[in-house]
Amino acid sequence: KIQVPDAAKRIIEQLNTNGFEAYVVGGCVRDSLLGRMPEDWDITTSAKPEQVKEIFKRTVDTGIQHGTVTVLIDHEGYEVTTYRIDGEYEDGRHPKSVEFTGSLLEDLKRRDFTINAMAYSDREGLVDAFGGEMDLERRTIRCVGNSLDRFTEDALRILRAIRFSAQLDFTLEEDTRAAISLMAPNMGKVSKERIQVELTKLLLSGHPERIKAVYDNGIAPYISPHFKEAGRRLKETEKIGNLPLKKHMRWSGFLRQEEPQDAVRILKELKLDNDTIHQTKTLVSFWKMEIPADKPAIRHVMSGLSQELFEDLLCFQKVFCPNPYQAQLTVVEQFSEEILRAGDCIRLKDMAVTGRELMDAGMKPGPEMGAVLNRLFQIVLNRPECNNREYLMKSAEHFLEEQA
Ligand code: ATP
Numbered sequence: 001k002i003q004v005p006d007a008a009k010r011i012i013e014q015l016n017t018n019g020f021e022a023y024v025v026g027g028c029v030r031d032s033l034l035g036r037m038p039e040d041w042d043i044t045t046s047a048k049p050e051q052v053k054e055i056f057k058r059t060v061d062t063g064i065q066h067g068t069v070t071v072l073i074d075h076e077g078y079e080v081t082t083y084r085i086d087g088e089y090e091d092g093r094h095p096k097s098v099e100f101t102g103s104l105l106e107d108l109k110r111r112d113f114t115i116n117a118m119a120y121s122d123r124e125g126l127v128d129a130f131g132g133e134m135d136l137e138r139r140t141i142r143c144v145g146n147s148l149d150r151f152t153e154d155a156l157r158i159l160r161a162i163r164f165s166a167q168l169d170f171t172l173e174e175d176t177r178a179a180i181s182l183m184a185p186n187m188g189k190v191s192k193e194r195i196q197v198e199l200t201k202l203l204l205s206g207h208p209e210r211i212k213a214v215y216d217n218g219i220a221p222y223i224s225p226h227f228k229e230a231g232r233r234l235k236e237t238e239k240i241g242n243l244p245l246k247k248h249m250r251w252s253g254f255l256r257q258e259e260p261q262d263a264v265r266i267l268k269e270l271k272l273d274n275d276t277i278h279q280t281k282t283l284v285s286f287w288k289m290e291i292p293a294d295k296p297a298i299r300h301v302m303s304g305l306s307q308e309l310f311e312d313l314l315c316f317q318k319v320f321c322p323n324p325y326q327a328q329l330t331v332v333e334q335f336s337e338e339i340l341r342a343g344d345c346i347r348l349k350d351m352a353v354t355g356r357e358l359m360d361a362g363m364k365p366g367p368e369m370g371a372v373l374n375r376l377f378q379i380v381l382n383r384p385e386c387n388n389r390e391y392l393m394k395s396a397e398h399f400l401e402e403q404a
């Protein structure tokens, strides 16, 4: 059932030839058994990092202090990690201290969930010491070992559990869920970036509505007070999954009931990138606004947004706006396509007259000229046929006389 790619097979065979154990492990085993395409193939081995580096010509020290060496084969990197026992996790990814071990079982024991704690090699077959395969069949997220201990060691696992349940459409096993609720206060110890990475993956999954579990299990207040408040206003999460798989759209779906500045505060707190913050702010600000089924009005809206964000806005409204507006929205979409096809001027830079030309005609640069340009732009947005040099220059002179 598990088709290990040739390069990973070669790595395992080489390690075996040199007297070491080696397996593919974790996410790739889980995804293979589920019939999903694994993102990357991680290898676990009894060889120490130094030994791995001796065996393979091309390696990169990507996390050598945690036992990870990346082996390069045909320009692809494979993470090869020494069997280890972890100390406490400091940032949710890297334990403060690691101890290497010669035992695969010890290495599997440190992993978070049973479905993530399986190893496989063609030689030894599946190594499943904690009932991972059974939990895959039952579609269950269950901690390896004592769940309270595991969430105490590393509270990021709380969000990982919910995130995996959303990606795989699995349920949290009851003991694991109860431990999540109890250990929720530990979320306060996890860095905001790590929290954000998990929440973003959750929102970009097949079941973003499971973000509800973050609230239902009392985790939200330990992410931040603002994050908790956002949950009070979030009535309906089901439709978020109807949005395209774009970061800003999914975050907007989640934050759509927030005031724009509150949405921005949450996203800044969670260290989202500026593009996502800006795009989300725009969608959260505008999605409740009805766009009239009228070309001048549509050009005005289009002029304030990039083409992509305008399309995202329409798509967002299709998902969240109530039915009576939907027919109008269809017309708006049609009109906007016609506007683009006709090449109507919807950007200041596409006007037939520029500030430069106004200056060449003897007008002084400054706020007045800015105001004139803006008035010309409004004319063009209303009547695209006016976007010609002669007409606009005349209008500009006229405006200046008015101002004088
Ligand atoms: P994906 O990469 O698809 O999100 P994954 O299972 O590969 O899923 P990674 O974060 O890449 O997840 O981690 C690889 C493996 O390392 C996991 O399958 C798990 O066995 C282990 N692991 C990762 N993070 C933790 C953690 N915080 N606590 C315990 N084990 C972990």
Ligand code: MG
Binding pocket: 027, 039, 040
């Ligand atoms: Mg992975």
